[in-house]
Amino acid sequence: MRAIQISDVKTLKPIEIDAPPAPGPGQALVKTHRMGVCGTDISCYVGKFPFFDFPRIPGHELGVEVVAVGEGVSNVSAGDRCSIEPYMNCGECYAYRRGATNCCQNLQVIGVMCDGGLCESFLVRADKLHPSAKLSYDQLALVETLAIGCHANDRANPRPADQALIIGMGPIGLATLEFAKLTGARISVMDMNQDRLDFVRNHYGIENTVRFVGDGSELESMRQITGGDFYQSIVDATGNRHSMSGALNYLSPTGSLVYVGITTDEVNFRHPAMHKPEASIVASRNALPGDFTRIIGLIEMGMINTDPWITHRTDMEGVLSEFESYTKPETGVIKAVINIA
Template identity: 40%
Template sequence: MKGIVCEKPNRLKMITLDKPEFKEGEALVKIRRIGICGTDLHAYKGNQPYFTYPRVLGHELSGIIDEIGVNQEGLVKGDQVTVIPYLECGNCVACKNSKTNCCTNMKVFGVHIDGGMCESVSIPTDHLVKVNDISLDLAALIEPLSIGAHAVNRSSIVKGENALVIGAGPIGLGVMKFAKQKGANVIAMDINEERLEFCKRWAKVDHTVYGLDNPLERLYEITDGEYPTVVYDATGNLYSMTKSFNYVAHGGRLVYVGLVKGEITFSDPDFHKKELTLMGSRNATREDFEYVLDVLKSGEINADEFISHRCTFDKMVDLFESWLLPESRVIKALVEL
């Protein structure tokens, strides 16, 4: 079967892979859609933590079950599914405390092990979610949107809070959408003014802040001098994640949704003075996937506008580099098989 491998930084190649064999407890899934995410782009550029080469990328997936045995999930051949790509051990302290998303022995599909940028994969049945009621396009969006939903749930945000979301990429947009759904007053911040306009239109944010134009002063105005009680940084950018401490209100929470390959430092006196809570938000849980699926079924999310670029599997290697360019205006690229 065909597959695309990232051989080393800045090099993708179409190759021939062995088709996976059917195993008890797993299902063979024909991949039909692959979403391209920040992890794929960081891996391509050599900036992804926990990553080794060569690697078959791809973990935002939807497809159709081609072969499956008896299973507790009630899945059958022909079902449309999306993949929960976080393969946990089930035995560590995190797993035993129902935090499978941050398992100590985590193997993320397409990061630690080869992923779904190919024609067929074998996946444990308990890591599949049936999505027969939505399109394959929408199904491929569940994973990235679930990361945003998990961050919002983790922050315990409540109606009426001022929430700042830094970074208007796909993950940040998901955070904005679900924070709005919780009743928060959402402020979007980015250094791309076109993206900020998209935040208004797609996520219905209450305010936007241009990150290169004195953001502290603008946030002071928007919040009547209080600053946001919850700040989510979804940039994966070291400078942004360091500066984000400055934007949080006294007694507030800072949630790192993005991941950076580096060390972050902050002022301890300022941290203690404000009694801040710093949180990491990693991956998502099955509950997050099921929540997002329900939201997608309701029609509240406009996928047609969110998916800005498409191509066939055979053309992806040639187009991938262009999707990194700002002038491409990529929100979410989707590969079709």
């Protein structure tokens, strides 16, 4: 059976693997139709993701078809189209008992800590499948990205009329934006890439776009946008240590800063920058099962439009030569999708 592996830094390798066996109790055999390329996949590919080891079959943003189910499975049936919640939690640890399945102490994320969906078919826990009779495989492959943004926005908790800033307009920043819009907050976005800011303005109607050029000019733009109050909630979706270290400069008194992007580098700031505004600094990791259910419903109702997201598309043969381009924002990539079947 065909699969593609990240075998080393910036190295994709086509491999043959054994076809999976029949599903056991609580399992489902699924056929992969679509895989979204995530910022995590890019970080794994360039060797900068902290929870990843080579070699690994990537793929955790997936639109799949259920082929067969094992004993005791009742939430899905053969033929169902599904999104996968890729966070394989242990069911026993402290985090799990607290309801924090997203940060289980023994967490295995498929495509990151164990092999994922860049293959023809594989076995998965059936309870991690979220079906929809209405969504396409493209849409189902975008649900996990949206779930990351949903959870990050919940952690930031912007209220109606709050000034809210999202830094980094890659897929996770865009996903966060989708849910920030639903809160009624007054949203600003910031990025270094003018094309991404134009994309947000044109497709989402966000007027308050700030380009970061590294000379401090963004502060004056933010003063004008917020009347000098700056931002009650900030989500940094860059995974860039310089951005993450500087984000406190944009926070209003008693505001909250959420880090959803991940870096292996140190994040540094002087303590008064946090202490003076009585800031809350919060991490956001993965998503919760209810986020998947909510997002599928919102897409089905037309409240989230995924049409602008997919800017690049390839197949299993093309990805070997094209994946490198997905690491470069200047190519205009927002979300690349791999057609597998």
